[in-house]
Amino acid sequence: GDSVTQMEGPVTLSEEAFLTINCTYTATGYPSLFWYVQYPGEGLQLLLKATKADDKGSNKGFEATYRKETTSFHLEKGSVQVSDSAVYFCALSNFGNEKLTFGTGTRLTIIP
């Protein structure tokens, strides 16, 4: 079945540092890929998405590129802020499956 593996946390960085959170997937066919973010005390909200190979999703300074050859969708941001502290989830959706499969989440803490 489909699965998502993402970087173990927690991750702690200083403000303005470069961020990478790794995500790899296993799926048949051509899944759509997502990053969701969960701020403290809130539900998940979509951060960015990509629907086909080589697509780049971007939002709020975050980027992720759909790499079919390495089955990866790593999340990056050039300069993190304290307000980026949250839990980040990588997920996929496969046509015909119609459900989201989530990774285990990575807790990110940014210190001033």
Add this chain to the structure above:
Amino acid sequence: DADVTQTPRNRITKTGKRIMLECSQTKGHDRMYWYRQDPGLGLRLIYYSFDVKDINKGEISDGYSVSRQAQAKFSLSLESAIPNQTALYFCATSDFSGTSGLNEQFFGPGTRLTVL
């Protein structure tokens, strides 16, 4: 107003009690989902519904039941709560994904359930 609402937001109950968690949405979506979140395990799907007459089990449905009372309402019940059902529960909605495989889901704020 929030598009997806959950009640209650917090609940503490005792082993063996029946509990109902409610979800309402104003997004007009046909599809609704219930997940539970546990530390280190991410989100796991309990049940999902693609319309009022369609209910499907997810990967961890044992010990849970659901009711889709209307397009906008989807309730999760624990018939006899046990301590390992202590978790954060999320409701989500989505629209039909068509041919793209895209399935963006919109989440409620969550219900924190503690079973003593």
